[in-house]
Every structure is written in C-alpha cells, then in structure tokens.
Amino acid sequence: MIGRPKPRMDDRVFRDGSEEASDDADVSALPSPLESPGTHWRESQALENNFQEILSVTKQIDVLKALLTEMKDGMYNHSWTGDPVEEQESNDTLDEEMSNLVNYVLKKLREDQVQKADYALKSAGASIIEAGTSESYKNDKAKLYWHGIGFLNYEMPPDIILQPDVHPGKCWAFPGSQGHVLIKLAEKIVPTAVTMEHISEKVSPSGNISSAPKEFSVYGVSKECKGEEIFLGQFVYNKQETTVQTFELQHAVSETLSCVKLKILSNWGHPKYTCLYRFRVHGSPGNST
Numbered sequence: 193m194i195g196r197p198k199p200r201m202d203d204r205v206f207r208d209g210s211e212e213a214s215d216d217a218d219v220s221a222l223p224s225p226l227e228s229p230g231t232h233w234r235e236s237q238a239l240e241n242n243f244q245e246i247l248s249v250t251k252q253i254d255v256l257k258a259l260l261t262e263m264k265d266g267m268y269n270h271s272w273t274g275d276p277v278e279e280q281e282s283n284d285t286l287d288e289e290m291s292n293l294v295n296y297v298l299k300k301l302r303e304d305q306v307q308k309a310d311y312a313l314k315s316a317g318a319s320i321i322e323a324g325t326s327e328s329y330k331n332d333k334a335k336l337y338w339h340g341i342g343f344l345n346y347e348m349p350p351d352i353i354l355q356p357d358v359h360p361g362k363c364w365a366f367p368g369s370q371g372h373v374l375i376k377l378a379e380k381i382v383p384t385a386v387t388m389e390h391i392s393e394k395v396s397p398s399g400n401i402s403s404a405p406k407e408f409s410v411y412g413v414s415k416e417c418k419g420e421e422i423f424l425g426q427f428v429y430n431k432q433e434t435t436v437q438t439f440e441l442q443h444a445v446s447e448t449l450s451c452v453k454l455k456i457l458s459n460w461g462h463p464k465y466t467c468l469y470r471f472r473v474h475g476s477p478g479n480s481t
Contacts, residue, residue, distance in 0.1 A: 306387050312473040314354035317378035321417050324374030325350050329365035329465040353468045363467035369459040380448035381475035386410055387438045388429045389470040403462035404431050409455045417451035431460050
C-alpha cells in the first residue's frame, strides 16, 4: 500500500528564508502550495510570532491601565468630595476614555508603518520584468520528497518582494551578494522614495539575518523599461534599525517613469545568497513634463 508523501526531514532548505543553518535546511520552512507538514510548521511559526507580539502589546496595555488607574485613584482619594452618583459617572467616563486610548494604541499598531502609497505593489498592478532580473538562487535540496524523489521545488519567485506578506521564509533569494530586479510599476510616477523591509533577528529561527541586503542603489528606467537607466540614489539598509526603512531619493527626476531597477551591491555577510523580503516605491503620479 502506497503511503502518503512524506518530506525527508534530513533534506533542508532555508530555515528562515534568509539564513542557511547548514547546506540543508528544514523543508517545512518554505511556503508550499500543497498541504504538507511544512504548511503546519509555517502556520505555527506565524502564530507564535503573532502571539509574542500580542503578549508584548498586552504588557504595555497593562502598564498603561495600571498607570491610569493609579492616577484616577489618587485623584479621587485626595480631591473627591462630591455626590457618590456623580463619582460613579466620573469613573465610567474615565473607564471609557481608558478604553478609547487602548483602542487607539491597537489601531496605530495595526496601521501600515510607512503611510505612503506603494506603486510597486503586485495587487495594485506592479510586476517583475524577468528579462531584467537576476536568476533565483538554486538549491536542489529545496524540495518536497516522496520516497527519496524530489518532486516539488519551493523556491520563491521574484515577485514575492512586491507583496505585503513578510514572514520568515517568504523572500526571494538570488546567489551571492550582488543582484538586481527590474520592476514595472502599477502606474507611471515621479519617484520620490523607496522602502526596504526585512525580518528582524528576533523572529529569525537562525538568530541572525546575514543574508539581508546592505548597500543598494535605485535607478529609474525610461521608455517602457528598456531605455536609459537614471540614477536615483544609493543607500544602506541597517539591520540594527527598524525592519521597515524608508529612503528619500537623492536625485530628483521631473519626468514620470514606469519602471524602477533595484541593484543590491552587498549583503550583511552571507556567503551563498541574499534574500529580499519586500521593496516598495513611492512617488507622485502625473503626466510627463
């Protein structure tokens, strides 16, 4: 009787999509289009990360509540001499204000950190021009195995960097520390800034993010992605700072552009590959001048 397909656990791929603990890594670390043990692993990791974030927020809220309660009690103990009914109404008002404040904090945490339109967003119509993009990192062991035969490759495509789902493993990897990707924007814009995002060391199963991009440059491309490359700026993604970093372009352009090329010049030390999680392009739409 033929059993269900089982992944060979000794064949490993990226553990976090950005670090290779060895030449092999756990196959379950990469997203799968099929239901598999890897799916459950990723879901459990995502749930654990979300749970840790919730715990952190909960602690902050508890501290806030305790502080507000202490302030409220101190105010009543020292200055309240009015009617008990009015005191209760005042208590209810303060409780409502406290609840509103907590909800405001939670709303801010859920909001996008950048607060700028992303014209490189896939769901808005942006796409990758493969002819102007580096080859993906090839790892023969990044597969699901059935009776020792690899039948499904788990490499992430380049357009994963144009999507907002940033979880460990959901990155596009290219070999070495230098590579490039050509992006057709959702519409023509005058670019003004870009945003680079990577996971933090805290959520990386390997404990480091040496495959994160470090130095990179950005170019605008004229004439429908086939024309002259216009230098827009060179920047450094600092892995010690926040995971989402926005960079104002150093060289302004007056014409609208439909394509942007991202060139990675170095990473933070990984010898085999570099991983890109998300890249955004900001600007102002309008007609060419």
